[in-house]
Amino acid sequence: MTIETMTRQPAISALGSATSALATPLPRVLRPQRAVPADAVRPTRAEVNLANLRHNLRVIQRTAGGAEVWAVLKADGYGHGAKGVARTLERAGASGICVALLEEGIELREAGIRVPILVTGGYFGRAFGEVLRHSLTPVLHDPAQVEELADEVRYSGAEPATVHVKIDTGMSRLGVLPREVPKMAEVLGRHPQVRVSGLMTHFACADGTDADSLNHQLDLFDAATASLRSLGIDPPLRHAANSAAVLSSPRSHLKVVRPGIALFGVEPRAGICKELRPVMTVRTDIVAVREIPAGQSVGYGATWTAQRTSRIATIPMGYADGLSRALSNRGELLVRGKRVPVAGVVSMDMTMLDVTEVPDVRVGDECVVLGTQKGPQGQDTISAEEIAAHRGTIPWEVLTDISRRVPRFYREP
Numbered sequence: 201m202t203i204e205t206m207t208r209q210p211a212i213s214a215l216g217s218a219t220s221a222l223a224t225p226l227p228r229v230l231r232p233q234r235a236v237p238a239d240a241v242r243p244t245r246a247e248v249n250l251a252n253l254r255h256n257l258r259v260i261q262r263t264a265g266g267a268e269v270w271a272v273l274k275a276d277g278y279g280h281g282a283k284g285v286a287r288t289l290e291r292a293g294a295s296g297i298c299v300a301l302l303e304e305g306i307e308l309r310e311a312g313i314r315v316p317i318l319v320t321g322g323y324f325g326r327a328f329g330e331v332l333r334h335s336l337t338p339v340l341h342d343p344a345q346v347e348e349l350a351d352e353v354r355y356s357g358a359e360p361a362t363v364h365v366k367i368d369t370g371m372s373r374l375g376v377l378p379r380e381v382p383k384m385a386e387v388l389g390r391h392p393q394v395r396v397s398g399l400m401t402h403f404a405c406a407d408g409t410d411a412d413s414l415n416h417q418l419d420l421f422d423a424a425t426a427s428l429r430s431l432g433i434d435p436p437l438r439h440a441a442n443s444a445a446v447l448s449s450p451r452s453h454l455k456v457v458r459p460g461i462a463l464f465g466v467e468p469r470a471g472i473c474k475e476l477r478p479v480m481t482v483r484t485d486i487v488a489v490r491e492i493p494a495g496q497s498v499g500y501g502a503t504w505t506a507q508r509t510s511r512i513a514t515i516p517m518g519y520a521d522g523l524s525r526a527l528s529n530r531g532e533l534l535v536r537g538k539r540v541p542v543a544g545v546v547s548m549d550m551t552m553l554d555v556t557e558v559p560d561v562r563v564g565d566e567c568v569v570l571g572t573q574k575g576p577q578g579q580d581t582i583s584a585e586e587i588a589a590h591r592g593t594i595p596w597e598v599l600t601d602i603s604r605r606v607p608r609f610y611r612e613p
Contacts, residue, residue, distance in 0.1 A: 240607045243485035244517045247571075247609045248280050252465060252477040254292045259475045260459045261293065264446055267453040270296035270318065270439070272460030274304060279522075279599040280464060280480055281608040283311040288610075289463070290315050298458055302327055302336070309334040318364060318398075322374045328352040332361060339400065341366045341374045343387040350391035364398035364437070367424045369417040371404045381424050385431035398437035398456070399425055406444035406452075407468045414449055444468035466584055466595045478583065481571030482522075482602060485564055486535070488514040489555070498552050499544025504529055510556045513540075515567050518549040522602035523569055526591040534568040534582060535561060537575025570598075 261269055271294045277285040286297055286308050296316040299305045302324060305317045320339045324331060328349045331338050340346055340363050353361050365384065368375025376384045388396060401421045405413040421440060428434070439456035441449065446457045447468065461468055465478035491511050498504045498512055513535065519525040528545040536558050543554040555561040558577060566573065572581040584595035591598070 242516050243483075243487075244515075244521060244606055245483060245609055246280075246602055246606050247481045247483065247611050248284065249477075249479050249481070249611050249613060250284075250288050251611075251613050252479045253280075253285065253288055253463065256463045256465055256476050256479070257289055257292050257294060259473065260443075260446060260457070260462060263473075264441075264453050264457045265450070267441075268295035268437075268456045270294065270298050270316070270456050270458050271463055272298045272442075272458050273308070274298065274300035274320075274460070275600040276304075276604070278460060278464050278596065279602045281610075282308060283313075284608065284610045286311065286313050296456070298460075302330060305336045306330060306334050309336065320366075320400075322366075324348075328361075329356065332356065332358050337362055337364060337397070339364045339366050339374075340394075341368075341376055343384055346384075346387045346391055346394050350393040353393035360393050360395045362395050362397045364400050364435075365396055365428075367399060367401045367421055369401045369420040369424070370413070371402045373402070375401065376424075378420055378424050378427075381427045382431060385428055385433050388433060389431070396433055396435045398435050398439065399428070400438070400458075401440045403440065403442060403445055403452075406442055406448070409469070411449065414445060414452065418451060442468070444472065447472045461596055461599075464599060466599070470585070478571065480584075480599065480602070482517075482569040482606070483571070484515045484517045484567050484569065486513045486553075486561065486567055487516050487563060489561055489563055490514075497544075499528075500547065501545055504544040504552075504554075508556070510543075510554055511561065512543055513553045513555045513561055513565075513567075515551050515553065516549065517569060517606075518547045518551055520548045520603060521606050522598075523551055524587075524591050524598075524601065526593075527587070531587065531590050532582065534573040534580055535565060535575075536577045537573055537579050538577035539580055539582075570602075 271289045273282045273286055276282045290313055298318045298320055300321040302319055305319045308317055316337055318337045322341055329352055349361055366375040368377050403414055403417055437456055438454045439458055441452040441457040443459045443462035445452040446459050462476055465476045467473055467476060492506050494506050494508050496506050517523045523546055525546045527542050531542045532539040535555055538558050540553045540555050540558060543552045570582055584598045587598045588595045
């Protein structure tokens, strides 16, 4: 990511309001471009089922009761393409959006998203001017940030900035420690240029089965809220619940919930919500099929050797696309509705499969890397959870690893 400084100029916010010149030069954020469907040559693609996305949002809304749903779309919408996903969720009734990076918030504003966008990542550098320019809501966790933002508002002549404040109740990552709440309140009180509209915290163990940790964090959050209220800070919004907490802890719902992975059809804990529907399918086509004799090896390092005369299919997808090298000689994909094993080491751009047990495989046949396939040999599903288990990781990583060079196609079944 490259940030270059532009010449200072009057700023026009994404919501149409003009502001005067900002106190610091506006950084120009240059983002890597995603492969677009119109330019795609390879058959490798990710398909995003928008009907399933809306269904998952409805499940979350119903479970959350009267709490507002602010969709977490960091990491390019968990790999699904933040702009397309954000447009769909905004139209379907999401009340707000959460991102991790300032760049992610700018991208969504420039795509026309109008609901509140909360930037949770905690680092803004010299770019508070961009926060104001794009009508973003920063999450602050340090008194110095309050002072820096207040300076930006004061020197630019902008309207007071709306912020959320994060309380650290046990994650030990970002947030105001409970003992430092009075100091944060004192600094906020000295800077009317910064208005607190929300308080938040984040759970460390919400996806576990022991509710004690979650309830302990909520107790600390309630205490910090009461302390701030006694010091004159009483924002209308409070939020703590991630996907797992939304689905398991009504106490955590508060005014806003922040689902992420559940919106994309992955249970944050096995069995917690069977209603969720997977949103992403990753497909490609077979580009070569060859028959090799017993004793012939396949791939880098010759880690797979044919024990019999075998048919090997090659697909144009590798670890640079998100098909992890950890699946070498252990993962499975779907061809003609049947599971086939990965043969040899996954390459950067290509992967080989042992299709000996699948009749009539030929060049051009579809191969499903993630999702469901129905074919002449049956029907099966490769889930993000299964891939994560093979890799020794979590489904979050599986989805966000699908790289930007894989174009996203948005489907309305």
